[in-house]
Amino acid sequence: MKRFFLTTAIDYVNSRPHLGTAYEKITADVIARYKRLSGIETHFLMGNDEHSQNVYKRALERGVDPRVYCDQMEQEFRTVWKQLDISFDDFIRTTEPRHKAAVQKLAQRCFDKGDIYEGQYEGWYCVSCEAFKQEKDLVDGKCPLHPTLTPEWIREKNYFFRLSKYRDALLEHFRAHPDFLRPDNRRNEMLRLLESGLDDISVSRAGQLWGIPLPFAPENVVYVWFDALINYAAAVGYATDDARFEKWWPADLHVVGKDITRFHTVVWPAMLMSAGMALPGQVFGHGFVNFGGQRMSKSLGTSLDPSDVAQRFGPDPLRLYMVKEISYGGDGDFSWERYEERYNVDLANNLGNLVSRLAAMAEKYRGSRLSPTGSGGRLAQVADAALTRYRASMDGFALHDGAAAAFQIIDAANEFIAETAPWTLARAGGDAGRLDEVLFEVAEALRVAAVLLRPIIPGSAAEILQRVGDTTPPGALRLERDGRWRADGVRQIAKGSPLWPRVEGAGSGGGGPVAFAEASAPKEGPPLRQPTLQQSAYVEAGLQTRLTQEIIVEEKPIGATGAPDVSVTKPAEDTRISINDFMKVDLRVARVLEAEAVPKSKKLLKLKVDTGTDQRTIVAGIAEAYQPEQLVGRTIVIVANLQPAKLMGVESNGMVLAASPDGGKPTLIGFDEAVPPGSRVR
Numbered sequence: 023m024k025r026f027f028l029t030t031a032i033d034y035v036n037s038r039p040h041l042g043t044a045y046e047k048i049t050a051d052v053i054a055r056y057k058r059l060s061g062i063e064t065h066f067l068m069g070n071d072e073h074s075q076n077v078y079k080r081a082l083e084r085g086v087d088p089r090v091y092c093d094q095m096e097q098e099f100r101t102v103w104k105q106l107d108i109s110f111d112d113f114i115r116t117t118e119p120r121h122k123a124a125v126q127k128l129a130q131r132c133f134d135k136g137d138i139y140e141g142q143y144e145g146w147y148c149v150s151c152e153a154f155k156q157e158k159d160l161v162d163g164k165c166p167l168h169p170t171l172t173p174e175w176i177r178e179k180n181y182f183f184r185l186s187k188y189r190d191a192l193l194e195h196f197r198a199h200p201d202f203l204r205p206d207n208r209r210n211e212m213l214r215l216l217e218s219g220l221d222d223i224s225v226s227r228a229g230q231l232w233g234i235p236l237p238f239a240p241e242n243v244v245y246v247w248f249d250a251l252i253n254y255a256a257a258v259g260y261a262t263d264d265a266r267f268e269k270w271w272p273a274d275l276h277v278v279g280k281d282i283t284r285f286h287t288v289v290w291p292a293m294l295m296s297a298g299m300a301l302p303g304q305v306f307g308h309g310f311v312n313f314g315g316q317r318m319s320k321s322l323g324t325s326l327d328p329s330d331v332a333q334r335f336g337p338d339p340l341r342l343y344m345v346k347e348i349s350y351g352g353d354g355d356f357s358w359e360r361y362e363e364r365y366n367v368d369l370a371n372n373l374g375n376l377v378s379r380l381a382a383m384a385e386k387y388r389g390s391r392l393s394p395t396g397s398g399g400r401l402a403q404v405a406d407a408a409l410t411r412y413r414a415s416m417d418g419f420a421l422h423d424g425a426a427a428a429f430q431i432i433d434a435a436n437e438f439i440a441e442t443a444p445w446t447l448a449r450a451g452g453d454a455g456r457l458d459e460v461l462f463e464v465a466e467a468l469r470v471a472a473v474l475l476r477p478i479i480p481g482s483a484a485e486i487l488q489r490v491g492d493t494t495p496p497g498a499l500r501l502e503r504d505g506r507w508r509a510d511g512v513r514q515i516a517k518g519s520p521l522w523p524r525v526e527g528a529g530s531g532g533g534g535p536v537a538f539a540e541a542s543a544p545k546e547g548p549p550l551r552q553p554t555l556q557q558s559a560y561v562e563a564g565l566q567t568r569l570t571q572e573i574i575v576e577e578k579p580i581g582a583t584g585a586p587d588v589s590v591t592k593p594a595e596d597t598r599i600s601i602n603d604f605m606k607v608d609l610r611v612a613r614v615l616e617a618e619a620v621p622k623s624k625k626l627l628k629l630k631v632d633t634g635t636d637q638r639t640i641v642a643g644i645a646e647a648y649q650p651e652q653l654v655g656r657t658i659v660i661v662a663n664l665q666p667a668k669l670m671g672v673e674s675n676g677m678v679l680a681a682s683p684d685g686g687k688p689t690l691i692g693f694d695e696a697v698p699p700g701s702r703v704r
């Protein structure tokens with residue numbers, strides 16, 4: 023039986039989890055869930071690093087016993103991980119007896135091997151890093167990671183670990199295992215470091231109370247890094263449970279931040295070699311997540327509490343963002359603007375809308391019961407190709423590409439609906455057999471996409487599976503069986519409230535998140551701005567929405583702004599608009615499906631366009647420049663959130679953008695390359 027043991031770094035508990043910590047746990051969770059989905063017995067370890075002097079100090083500042091403080095922080099961490107739907111199997115704390123036993127056993131073995139010796143340490147120590155620093159590591163005398171702190175000059179009797187002795191063996195290991203450290207740029211960094219030689223490292227601190235005593239010199243405590251690394255072996259029974267250790271060691275994968283790959287790929291393997299233990303299979307050094315282009319910092323206001331985000335929107339939009347928008351291994355950025363955009367595009371418009379449309383059409387046309395019709399057409403091919411791409415990506419830790427593969431199916435299903443227009447098939451004289459096929463295939467595409475998305479957005483994927491009639495318990499899903507296209511089985515489609523109501527306003531200044539939260543609050547109500555489900559159903563059924571007002575519009579190119587002359591009496595006044603005002607205009611790529619002249623009008627054409635999420639009629643003042651047949655199939659840009667207006671008796675839902683030179687004919691805006699309908703223009 024295959025098994026997979028993966029770990030994340032354990033966290034210092036002197037502050038709450040932040041976005042960067044959350045990023046590591048979310049991506050590791052996606053890997054753990056993917057392994058389980060692949061049928062591999064998986065053990066996913068996380069935990070807290072408690073033997074830090076900073077933790078000790080923080081507890082004393084608060085006037086609490088350090089152990090009590092760590093107990094409180096454990097609850098805080100567990101709460102956040104629960105909010106983010108992190109599925110760890112074990113959570114280790116370095117103050118636990120099982121950890122202490124492992125640290126003492128491993129240290130003793132290194133000592134017995136002659137790899138730990140007594141010496142005098144004299145040098146710089148950054149308290150915030152909890153790391154010894156060499157002169158060459160400092161910038162202007164300061165730790166580059168903590169430029170506001172002055173490192174301490176330490177002179178104390180220490181125990182040293184003979185790291186230098188393992189340089190050649192480490193180089194050999196790196197060469198024999200090209201995948202030991204991923205991604206490749208980190209591997210190259212470590213190879214250069216190894217080639218330049220290694221110094222022995224201090225592994226104890228004298229005169230401190232908070233930590234694990236060295237078994238052979240109990241007046242010293244084990245240096246926090248030497249202590250912390252051993253958690254990975256301690257958690258699976260090293261020194262306490264041989265059978266368990268035998269089963270799970272060595273770890274298959276350590277997921278860690280790029281700043282601590284040296285500890286994990288140089289110090290840790292050398293410790294294991296010295297103790298005669300097997301080395302972990304692989305270390306993945308992920309990048310950092312910046313906030314709005316800046317390194318996260320509480321004092322600069324560039325930090326984000328992942329718990330807040332999860333409480334407002336549920337865990338899945340943040341999880342999807344972290345996985346899909348950041349190339350795994352590289353650095354990434356979080357901004358509210360981008361979060362809102364991806365939320366609206368991927369979840370509200372794309373996936374959420376597809377789920378709602380399928381449920382509405384299945385209910386309206388087939389009483390919510392869809393029967394299989396045959397082997398499946400183009401969508402089945404897209405789903406098969408997506409599964410292949412997904413597997414290769416996820417196996418290679420290209421998590422972003424795995425997410426994109428799942429969304430290929432969703433995009434294809436939305437296009438398929440636009441092309442096959444089920445609402446026309448459902449009309450009198452339509453094709454009932456084809457309608458059966460189309461609805462079943464859309465349901466199946468959604469099912470396959472949800473299986474692939476299960477590791478990334480677990481709760482939402484389970485909800486979608488339930489709505490498309492898949493009754494497999496989510497934990498029993500298997501990629502090999504359930505990730506493939508199925509042409510059998512009656513599907514009972516369930517309706518529900520919109521999964522992700524569209525939101526606006528995340529990007530507005532400091533109050534952004536609040537506005538965003540308010541907009542998303544009415545979970546039960548129809549999505550904002552987005553054509554509501556009811557509206558879409560009307561449009562699909564070819565029904566007219568009732569007009570509340572009739573607007574008389576002078577005939578002129580609709581693309582022209584017609585702005586009145588701006589008064590110049592106050593020249594100093596700034597008439598520029600904010601980015602938020604601009605972002606209120608929802609500019610989208612659309613494709614022209616049909617075009618015809620508006621009777622009795624010289625200038626107006628009536629267009630039917632596909633906006634990626636719906637089909638609608640827009641009246642455009644471009645008849646003098648374009649013949650209707652020239653426009654069919656053409657990609658255009660529209661204002662998608664304009665209030666409806668009636669032009670020469672035809673209701674227009676949006677506006678087509680065109681350049682309108684003075685005295686000349688309007689020219690439609692186009693693109694250099696093919697852009698799919700629904701893409702945002704800004």
Ligand SMILES: [Zn+2]
Pocket residue numbers: 148149150151152165166167168
């Ligand atoms: Zn530092």
